[in-house]
Amino acid sequence: MMAELGLCALWLAAALAGLQLLAGGLSLGAKGSDLAGIIRPVAIVQGLLALAAFGALVLLFVNTDLSVKLVADNSHSAKPLIYKIAGTWGNHEGSMLLWVTVMGLAGACVAVLEHRLPQRTLNATLAAQAFISLGFYAFLLFASNPFARLVPAPEEGNGLNPLLQDPGLAFHPPTLYLGYVGLSVAFSFAVGALVTREVGPAFARAMRPWVLGAWIFLTLGITAGSYWAYYVLGWGGWWFWDPVENASLMPWLAATALLHSASVLAARDALRTWTVMLGVVAFSMSMIGTFLVRSGILTSVHAFAVDPTRGAFILALLAVNIGAALAIFALRAGSVAEGERFAVTSREGALVFNNVMLTSILGIVLLGTLYPLVTEALGEKVSVGPPYFTPTSAIFALPMLLVLVVGPLLRWRRDRLARVRGLLALPALASAAGLVAALVLGVPAGLPLVGLALAPGLAVASLLPLKGRNLAHAPLPLWGMVAAHLGIAISLFGMACDSAFSQETLIAAREGESARVGPWTVRLATVGPIAGPNWTALEARLEAHRADGPVHTLTPQSRSFWAPAQTTPVSALLTRADGQLYTVLGDEVRDDKGAPTGRWQLRLWWKPFVPAIWLGGLLVALGGVLALLGRVAADIRRRRVEEKIAFRRNHPKGEQ
Amino acid sequence: MAATQGKGVRWALWLPLGLFAAFVALVVVGLLTPKNTDIPSRQIGQALPAFTLPPAADGQPGLAAGDFQGGHPRLLNIFASWCVPCRVEAPVLADLARAGVEVDGIAIRDHKADLAAFLAANGNPYARIGADDISAVQLAIGSSGVPESFVVDAHGVIRYQHIGDIRPEQVPMILQKLKEAGQ
Numbered sequence: 001m002m003a004e005l006g007l008c009a010l011w012l013a014a015a016l017a018g019l020q021l022l023a024g025g026l027s028l029g030a031k032g033s034d035l036a037g038i039i040r041p042v043a044i045v046q047g048l049l050a051l052a053a054f055g056a057l058v059l060l061f062v063n064t065d066l067s068v069k070l071v072a073d074n075s076h077s078a079k080p081l082i083y084k085i086a087g088t089w090g091n092h093e094g095s096m097l098l099w100v101t102v103m104g105l106a107g108a109c110v111a112v113l114e115h116r117l118p119q120r121t122l123n124a125t126l127a128a129q130a131f132i133s134l135g136f137y138a139f140l141l142f143a144s145n146p147f148a149r150l151v152p153a154p155e156e157g158n159g160l161n162p163l164l165q166d167p168g169l170a171f172h173p174p175t176l177y178l179g180y181v182g183l184s185v186a187f188s189f190a191v192g193a194l195v196t197r198e199v200g201p202a203f204a205r206a207m208r209p210w211v212l213g214a215w216i217f218l219t220l221g222i223t224a225g226s227y228w229a230y231y232v233l234g235w236g237g238w239w240f241w242d243p244v245e246n247a248s249l250m251p252w253l254a255a256t257a258l259l260h261s262a263s264v265l266a267a268r269d270a271l272r273t274w275t276v277m278l279g280v281v282a283f284s285m286s287m288i289g290t291f292l293v294r295s296g297i298l299t300s301v302h303a304f305a306v307d308p309t310r311g312a313f314i315l316a317l318l319a320v321n322i323g324a325a326l327a328i329f330a331l332r333a334g335s336v337a338e339g340e341r342f343a344v345t346s347r348e349g350a351l352v353f354n355n356v357m358l359t360s361i362l363g364i365v366l367l368g369t370l371y372p373l374v375t376e377a378l379g380e381k382v383s384v385g386p387p388y389f390t391p392t393s394a395i396f397a398l399p400m401l402l403v404l405v406v407g408p409l410l411r412w413r414r415d416r417l418a419r420v421r422g423l424l425a426l427p428a429l430a431s432a433a434g435l436v437a438a439l440v441l442g443v444p445a446g447l448p449l450v451g452l453a454l455a456p457g458l459a460v461a462s463l464l465p466l467k468g469r470n471l472a473h474a475p476l477p478l479w480g481m482v483a484a485h486l487g488i489a490i491s492l493f494g495m496a497c498d499s500a501f502s503q504e505t506l507i508a509a510r511e512g513e514s515a516r517v518g519p520w521t522v523r524l525a526t527v528g529p530i531a532g533p534n535w536t537a538l539e540a541r542l543e544a545h546r547a548d549g550p551v552h553t554l555t556p557q558s559r560s561f562w563a564p565a566q567t568t569p570v571s572a573l574l575t576r577a578d579g580q581l582y583t584v585l586g587d588e589v590r591d592d593k594g595a596p597t598g599r600w601q602l603r604l605w606w607k608p609f610v611p612a613i614w615l616g617g618l619l620v621a622l623g624g625v626l627a628l629l630g631r632v633a634a635d636i637r638r639r640r641v642e643e644k645i646a647f648r649r650n651h652p653k654g655e656q
Numbered sequence: 657m658a659a660t661q662g663k664g665v666r667w668a669l670w671l672p673l674g675l676f677a678a679f680v681a682l683v684v685v686g687l688l689t690p691k692n693t694d695i696p697s698r699q700i701g702q703a704l705p706a707f708t709l710p711p712a713a714d715g716q717p718g719l720a721a722g723d724f725q726g727g728h729p730r731l732l733n734i735f736a737s738w739c740v741p742c743r744v745e746a747p748v749l750a751d752l753a754r755a756g757v758e759v760d761g762i763a764i765r766d767h768k769a770d771l772a773a774f775l776a777a778n779g780n781p782y783a784r785i786g787a788d789d790i791s792a793v794q795l796a797i798g799s800s801g802v803p804e805s806f807v808v809d810a811h812g813v814i815r816y817q818h819i820g821d822i823r824p825e826q827v828p829m830i831l832q833k834l835k836e837a838g839q
Contacts, residue, residue: 277672288679297686311687319680326673334666370679373686590738 003068003147006056010097010147013049013104014137016042017130020107024127028120028195036123040111043126046133047101047108054088054101057146061088067153070094070146076159078534086170092294092310093146095173099290100136102181107133110185110210115639117206118198125192132184135317143313159534159561166232176221176248180286182214183251186258190279191325194332199272204265207279209631211262215255216624222248223617231571236582236605238498238613241389243298246369247289250362254282257358260351268412270339270348274355277333280325285362287318297373343414350407357400364392394447401454401492404485405461423464431457443500451496459489476630484623491616497579497609508589508599518606519546520581522554527585527600535561537570540585540600544574556585579608697817699798704732704812707793709786712763713771719760719786724812729837731757731830732806733782734794736764737774739802745821746778752827753781757834761785764794764802805830809837 020042027036057070061084066072074091075084089095107129114122140146189207193199225248230238239245258278265275292298295311342348368384375382405427409420435453443449462485466474505517514523525541537559545551554572561568574581586601704721711718724730733749735742753759761782763771766789775782788794797806798817807816807830815837822830 273669281672284676291683295683295687297683315680315683315687322676323673323680326676330670330673333669370682373682376689377682377685 002056002060002063002065003149006053006060007145007147009049009053009056010137010141013046013053013100014134014141016046016049017104017133017137020046020130021127021134024123024130027123028127036119039123039126043111043130044108046130047104047106050101050104054097057094057097058085058088060147061085061094064157066155066157067149067151069148069150072150072154072157074158076157076534079159079165080533082167082170083165089173089177093140093144095177096136096140096144097146098174098177099181100133100140102177103129103133103136103184106182106185106210107188110188114206116202116635117192118196118202121192121196121198121203123192124195125188128188128191128195129184132188132321135321139310139313139317143310165534165561166228172221172224172228175217175224179214179216179218179221179255180248180251180283180290182210182217183255183283183286185210186214186255186279187283187325190276191328194276194328194336197332197335199276199336201266201269204262204275205635208259208262208266209628209635211255211259211279211282212624212628212631215252215259216621216628218248218252218255219617219621219624222252223614223621226617227614231573231582236502236504236584236603236607238495238610241368241384241386243369244289244293246365247293250285250289250365250369251282253358253362253365254278254285257355257362258282261355264348264351265339268340268342268348270342271352271355272336272339273333274352276336277329278355278359280322280329281362284318284322284325285366287314287321288366291315291318292369298369340413342412345410345417346415347407347410347412350403350410353403354400354407357396357403360396361393361400364396365389368392390447394450398450398454401458401488404488405458408462408465408481408485423467424461426464427457427461430460438500441501448496448500451492452500455489455493455496458492459486462486462489476633477627478630480623480625480627480630482623483626484620487616487619487621487623489616490612490619491614494609494612494614494616498607498613501608502610503606505602505604507602507604508597509602510599515602515604517581517604518579518608520544520604520606521546522581522583522602522604524600524602525553530557532559535559538585540583540602542572542583542602544581544583552581554581554583556583558585558587575611579606580610581606697798697814697819699806699814699817702798702814704808704814705793705796707786707796709762709788709793712761712766712785712787713768713775713780713782716780716782717784719762719784721812723760723784724808725810727810728758729807729809729815729834731759731834732797732808733759733761734764734799734802734804734806735761736766736802737770738766739764741821742803743774743778745803746781748822748824748827749781750779751824752822752830755827755831757831758783762788762793764788764791807833807837 020039023033023035023039023042026033027039060068060071061075062081064071064075064077064079064084066075070091070093071087074094075087079087087094089098107126110122110129111126114125117125186207189203189210193203222245225245226238229240229245230236258275258281261271261275261278264271291311291314294314297311368388371384372382406417406420406424409423431453434456435449438449438452443452462482465478466482469478503518505515507513507515509515509524511524511526514521516522521544523543525543527538527540530537530539537557539555539557542554542556543551544554552574554574556572557570559568559570560566569584569586571582571584573583582605584603586603589597589599589601591597704724706721708720708722709718724732731749731752733745735745749759759781761784763785766787771785786793797814799806801819803821805818805822806814807818809815816833818826818830
């Protein structure tokens with residue numbers, strides 16, 4: 001029953017999306033339309049119906065209703081509740097339902113909250129949002145029905161991939177989806193603004209909070225995903241340039257560029273065409289990324305739900321959506337009046353430079369991701385990995401970081417470098433200190449050395465915009481910028497430290513034996529069995545200590561799940577202020593005849609300051625939150641003042 | 657400013673759409689091309705390295721590279737008594753032997769007693785079994801684990817490398833490879 005209700009809600013939501021598109025389209029005609037009034041309520045109800053459908057699927061997973069094919073394929077009655085819920089989006093159909101739900105809710109939020117844009121632009125925006133949603137509803141209903149029944153119902157479900165049975169999974173995909181799909185609002189705003197020729201500061205101000213919100217979730221999602229890969233996969237790496245990682249990085253790069261160019265448009269009425277373009281590109285990257293991952297067209301470690309038919313469907317969707325948006329852009333952008341001019345040495349100039357750098361990195365990543373496809377079309381198989389991505393993206397990232405040091409100190413419109421030269425002494429000094437320290441520690445020439453020199457300078461520079469200000473009265477968006485830029489510096493420091501100073505030891509140890517990694521002595525105390533809710537494991541007790549320091553216990557496991565039957569290592573981490581000790585338990589070593597020898601493979605890493613990578617990421621997201629709060633608070637204040645003025649105008653003194 | 661915003665700029669506005677069209681064309685080609693994730697072994701077309709292995713089982717000859725010269729294509733199976741998938745594979749090899757395929761084995765890091773027990777329990781489809789106690793021959797022919805199988809033609813040249821156990825549904829494919837090697 002629940003499945004039928006869910007499907008019913010999904011059909012109704014799709015029908016309302018059609019109505020929303022129709023009403024929105026008609027309202028754009030020369031005379032307008034009587035239907036225009038229903039657009040907002042329809043958008044709201046559409047979002048709620050999508051949410052109801054998603055809620056129905058969550059309930060089916062919670063109750064492990066095995067008569068539903070999706071549940072039978074991806075869940076198991078013995079699974080802990082949190083993974084039953086997470087299983088809802090740990091598969092193709094459920095995650096697409098989450099996608100349309102977020103998209104519907106985002107449209108509903110725009111309908112409820114947005115009051116500044118001209119009515120026509122808002123109608124066009126909601127029509128564009130409905131147009132995209134409609135495609136995804138069709139995809140769900142015709143090619144990926146999550147509520148399909150399975151007759152007869154099996155006795156037990158297939159379970160969820162053990163790698164996904166991790167607290168990280170409960171938050172990582174929904175977070176990323178809020179980001180991916182949140183960008184659809186920016187896309188719709190851009191299309192709406194182009195269609196009604198309203199590309200100006202008001203459009204930028206209306207779009208900015210949505211971009212900020214989506215960008216915060218993208219930042220958090222990427223940070224969490226990177227950490228998940230780091231500790232769950234047990235490889236000790238934090239970024240692999242896998243197509244799926246690139247699929248999340250590309251929208252983030254575009255959104256970061258969009259965020260900054262929207263700020264220029266909002267504050268200075270410049271970069272009109274560029275901002276609209278980025279608005280289209282950001283969500284396009286979300287869809288392209290999803291397509292590349294879901295269609296199975298690229299080989300990826302994340303290749304779940306690989307299906308060329310679905311790939312063709314998503315391709316058709318994105319060809320229509322992006323193609324239409326880019327065609328509107330090409331037709332209309334020429335008639336968008338050029339915004340204000342500015343000098344090269346100015347806040348705008350620095351932002352434009354970094355926008356170009358971000359977009360270049362985006363191009364580099366997209367090219368590298370697609371390159372295997374290009375060569376395969378020509379009959380040659382290649383894989384593109386870190387040797388391409390790391391140096392080529394660094395070519396653009398390093399100048400960008402240098403400009404990031406100076407840019408926030410410059411004035412809008414026109415400035416002189418000589419004015420800020422004195423201020424730059426501090427970051428220069430910090431960078432020099434970082435460089436000397438790294439050289440003393442014996443870091444060889446290369447990217448890690450550059451990172452170690454650049455990070456302290458960038459960190460100091462990121463704080464400089466606060467200099468000379470009354471901290472209690474500094475606007476929240478300024479604090480947001482400072483936090484985000486400081487986060488970049490801290491992340492950079494963590495990445496450079498991980499590359500420069502990581503130490504690894506691989507041993508086969510008997511119980512009681514010790515090994516050294518970096519400053520740590522790690523003793524394998526015991527190895528014993530342990531049981532969990534749906535797994536059994538061999539767990540090692542490791543005792544780690546530094547010099548005369550206290551002994552810490554780590555318990556890495558080799559965990560065997562029985563539904564589905566799969567063994568996966570569960571690493572154990574010890575986080576200290578100056579780094580992380582990372583331990584993985586491997587198999588028992590067998591002798592020539594295959595008899596157990598009582599020696600266990602242990603993989604130990606000492607990674608100085610590696611948590612800085614993710615702390616920096618969190619700080620960047622926090623910066624976004626501060627900026628968003630600041631913008632929203634300013635909006636509320638402005639609206640209140642406007643209401644007061646309107647009230648006074650309508651009630652002249654004499655009438656009181 | 658309107659003067660400088662001439663045709664060049666207008667033309668550039670179509671550029672994103674053009675790039676996107678190129679992307680769509682590329683992935684359409686990618687989707688239409690059947691996906692083939694198999695990477696052919698580099699050993700294919702190589703001659704077997706020279707080797708001579710002592711008998712691994714009593715009453716059965718050992719194996720040398722020279723045994724593959726002349727006659728007909730053979731299946732060379734790399735296995736071990738301590739390898740669990742090999743146990744699963746044994747009935748499939750027996751089927752192949754019954755179908756007239758000459759199966760030769762190389763037992764990796766094995767002991768005579770263990771091997772005898774393994775053959776007694778799982779059947780013995782092998783014409784010859786060589787004992788490779790230090791994996792030397794295994795590594796020389798490019799095998800990284802057990803079980804693996806090679807289709808070797810009448811001139812001692814490797815025509816196909818199969819990594820992992822041969823599944824029942826793969827028997828026709830192996831027979832086809834042997835037939836191709838015999839032509």
